[in-house]
Amino acid sequence: MSEPDAGFSEKPSADTGTKGHRQRLRERFRKTGENSLADYELLEFLLFSALPRQDTKPIAKALLKRFGSFSAALSAPRPRLKEIKGLSDNSIDTLHAIHAAIARFHTAELRERELLDSWSKVMDYLQARMAMSEVEQFRVLFLDKKNGLIADELQQTGTVDHTPVYPREVVRRALEHGATAIILVHNHPSGDPTPSRADIQMTRQLVDIAKPLGIEIHDHIIVGLRSQVSFKGLQLI
Template sequence: MGAEDHKGHRQRLRERFRNTGAQSLADYELLEFLLFSALPRQDTKPIAKALLKRFGSFSAALAAPRARLKEIDGLSDISIDALQAVHASIARYHRAELDKRRPLDSWQKVIDYLQASMEHSDVEQFRVIYLDKKNGLIADEVQQTGTVDHTPVYPREVIRRALDHSATALILVHNHPSGDPTPSRADIQMTRKIIDIASPLGIEVHDHIIVGLRKNVSLRGLRLI
């Protein structure tokens, strides 16, 4: 693409965005648009298409680890920063929405936040959402980060942190990088062990959510706890 064609293409894309909104742009065009400032002299269309081909979706491209993004020809550290900043902004937006409400009164906000934060992670994370007696959010902490299919979880550490926060309820969360959120026997056993330790202390485990790719499961919803 020549310099004038390149400039004209960018201007046309900007005008479409301004006049008709992001819904008028295909996924690769929105990725192009996001990369304009970070790559002012490059044709970002082939890079955007390569991102979608490699990672399979717009959201997965934004959430991809830096090491994998560096495998895409044409992406600089600055452009990777730009993509990861967008992903971080999405997660922070959902977290801010969660902060405004009692999590149990806005369950979809909880799910939106967890999906944005965890669904594309390539390693398992175990996090705990700590709640007060009115089910208000006290803290949201990543307790452990593991491998592609295992995270060590220490139930007594989970409860120790609950006592530190004076929390009276918990929501347990972890992701399955495989994309399949079906709970394993180990997931169920670990959850029940935490419940057994928490219950005598007056701490309720409301649920254990497993986050997969574009879907999640609730152990309480499945009547496993």
Template sequence: MKETTTASEAPAATGSDHKGHRQRLRERFRKTGEQGLADYELLEFLLFSALPRQDTKPIAKALLQRFGSFPAALAAPRERLKEIPGLSDISIDALQAVHASVIRFHKAGLEKRQVLDSWQKVMDYLQVSMGLAPVEQFKILFLDKKNALIADEVQQTGTVDHTPVYPREVIRRALELSATALILVHNHPSGDPTPSRADIQMTKKIVDIAGPLGIEVHDHIIVGLRTNVSFRSLQLI
């Protein structure tokens, strides 16, 4: 059985080289911002505080090799991040806190605003929060009569290709929140946001139940790896 290197076992960088490299990277970041750093260098930078005595360059490069991109490395599940030699729980916390901050930044643009008038902000938020999720999630944006956001809730989490959705539970929660409109959202971890037959049938059931109760389903968005699909734009609603 192959042994993996833990954070405490990973070799520390040698004194002056270690400090000099970090200082040079910090100075370049201060002068140029993010555009002056390669993806692996920005990951290095993020890990400096969590791993003060380690050379974070090989860890950063291993993250990019394993997950394929900077965003995917930040969005990776904790259990998969633990597979990277040299990453401790504290350093994983640091990476996931950055990802959580990005999601919160985008979500803040939706609060107390008319969501339908901020459609690009909605798309940006959904792409950041769900586009790289490893399993399917079914989320609902609950809106009031002015189309302002009341609540943003994940209703169900499933497998890599299926999430059970119960239309009556969706409507029950809308009534609890006094929502008058909904935006349904789920992701396709495969990366392809094309609606399935089951997606279309489930959406129709929710629309049929919601309509007589005065609740409008504005849209159903499927989030893929880099793009998303709107049921309304496809004339499926």
């Protein structure tokens, strides 16, 4: 019996298997589009370039298990992403860059239409922007006479449960933008979007200051981990 070729292996190497899996995933994506991929498959696809020689499937599944959804995995803070085995700084940069591109895409879309007629898109945008922040953020959407978006500004950031808000500063910025209406937004890092007494008091103070100047507060949205609350919907405005 002849000796086996020293360079021959009956089983493909792990690297060969990874390449084959990646190629199959790419071909499926090209032929049938993103709807043919599960969330974990799209995540592993996105990590291909950042981790060229690594099996990204277990990393993608770990991301979804830890953060609960595709969008939450993209927007998770860097320190929490670093807890996922196999994620490098480059791969975290890739995820955050994709998240930033999605947010910018949504912003461009919102600028092209009346916000009040695109409420689901507004909510999707805010959820993507703010849901995973580990500190409170307070932002303002400034609108023109046709309820088109003039600007989206992050006004303040705070601690895990408090953000200092200065109503007169918000109104001053609205006047500088020539805005006739604004939408207030902040997040609750606890995940529960229920308004606090301080949230309600601050909102009413802003309404009182803005109204005499011809600026309407359309709504105040609180973003939780997986849901949002509208002050208008709760009849608090």
